[in-house]
Amino acid sequence: MRRIILAAGLLLLMGGFLWNSQLTAQAVRDGLALCAQSVVPALFPFFVAVSCFTALGLGQELGRFLSPVTAPLLGCSGTGSVAFVLGLLGGYPVGGRTVAELYGTGAIDRDEAEHLLTFCNNCGPSFVLGIAGAGCFGSVTIGLWLYAIHILSAVAVAQLRRSRRKKRDFPLPSAPVPTLPAALVRSVTGGAETMVSVCAFVVFFVAALRLLTVLTGISHPLLIGAVELTGGVLRLTPDRAGFVMAAALLGWGGLSVHGQTAAVLRGTDLPMTPHLQGKAAQAALSTVLALAVSRFLF
Numbered sequence: 402m403r404r405i406i407l408a409a410g411l412l413l414l415m416g417g418f419l420w421n422s423q424l425t426a427q428a429v430r431d432g433l434a435l436c437a438q439s440v441v442p443a444l445f446p447f448f449v450a451v452s453c454f455t456a457l458g459l460g461q462e463l464g465r466f467l468s469p470v471t472a473p474l475l476g477c478s479g480t481g482s483v484a485f486v487l488g489l490l491g492g493y494p495v496g497g498r499t500v501a502e503l504y505g506t507g508a509i510d511r512d513e514a515e516h517l518l519t520f521c522n523n524c525g526p527s528f529v530l531g532i533a534g535a536g537c538f539g540s541v542t543i544g545l546w547l548y549a550i551h552i553l554s555a556v557a558v559a560q561l562r563r564s565r566r567k568k569r570d571f572p573l574p575s576a577p578v579p580t581l582p583a584a585l586v587r588s589v590t591g592g593a594e595t596m597v598s599v600c601a602f603v604v605f606f607v608a609a610l611r612l613l614t615v616l617t618g619i620s621h622p623l624l625i626g627a628v629e630l631t632g633g634v635l636r637l638t639p640d641r642a643g644f645v646m647a648a649a650l651l652g653w654g655g656l657s658v659h660g661q662t663a664a665v666l667r668g669t670d671l672p673m674t675p676h677l678q679g680k681a682a683q684a685a686l687s688t689v690l691a692l693a694v695s696r697f698l699f
């Protein structure tokens with residue numbers, strides 16, 4: 402029965418795309434424009450830099466200094482914490498990409514990689530401060546509060562999962578280090594391949610969401626944002642309810658982000674389940690924190 406329902410839904414989606422071909426074509430153009438103007442400029446250089454950083458073993462060097470803090474705080478090695486830091490700076494899906502890179506080079510094992518996926522794939526400051534804060538609420542200060550909630554909820558998720566894991570040491574494994582030219586070539590080509598996949602998910606979800614909005618009339622920001630983060634955040638009202646929903650949406654990320662994360666994990670044997678569980682928990686924790694903070698802001 403489930404397969405029949407799935408088949409019927411996909412046939413309806415295909416029929417909708419064909420019946421509303423002009424709407425779909427414009428949505429695809431808008432998605433491509435979004436990729437060209439925002440997604441590629443923001444992510445591609447970061448993808449290349451992150452890949453080079455991990456391939457050259459620099460994450461392990463940095464991890465030597467971070468390990469005393471990250472082991473008790475995040476339940477991961479210093480090397481693994483690099484994914485958390487870079488994810489917070491680069492935004493979705495840089496954290497997931499960094500985990501895949503570290504795991505692929507042997508810098509972290511599978512258990513730690515799955516642990517990291519629950520909390521390291523996060524929204525970056527440019528989106529939270531620029532689009533959510535200044536764009537939606539007209540206030541960078543509100544954006545800073547949202548970013549603080551986002552970070553705290555991610556750390557809380559790490560603590561919750563850490564409490565269920567066995568206590569273990571985090572040795573720094575040794576992995577073959579390529580030359581800089583070899584690492585650069587691999588990073589650029591790998592980043593380009595990943596970028597194509599990420600943009601494909603962005604374009605598809607923009608088109609699908611545009612169609613579903615027109616056909617169903619559903620335009621609630623929480624439902625829109627659960628699918629595509631930017632569209633949902635930009636529909637929020639600049640009040641207490643909007644603040645709480647913004648925190649929840651930033652923590653969840655949206656189906657488009659989850660698809661992008663699946664794309665950056667492709668080629669590894671890492672499952673998506675830890676990531677999805679972590680994002681659901683982060684959305685719930687972000688909601689609780691935002692409710693507590695919002696009474697003092699609005």
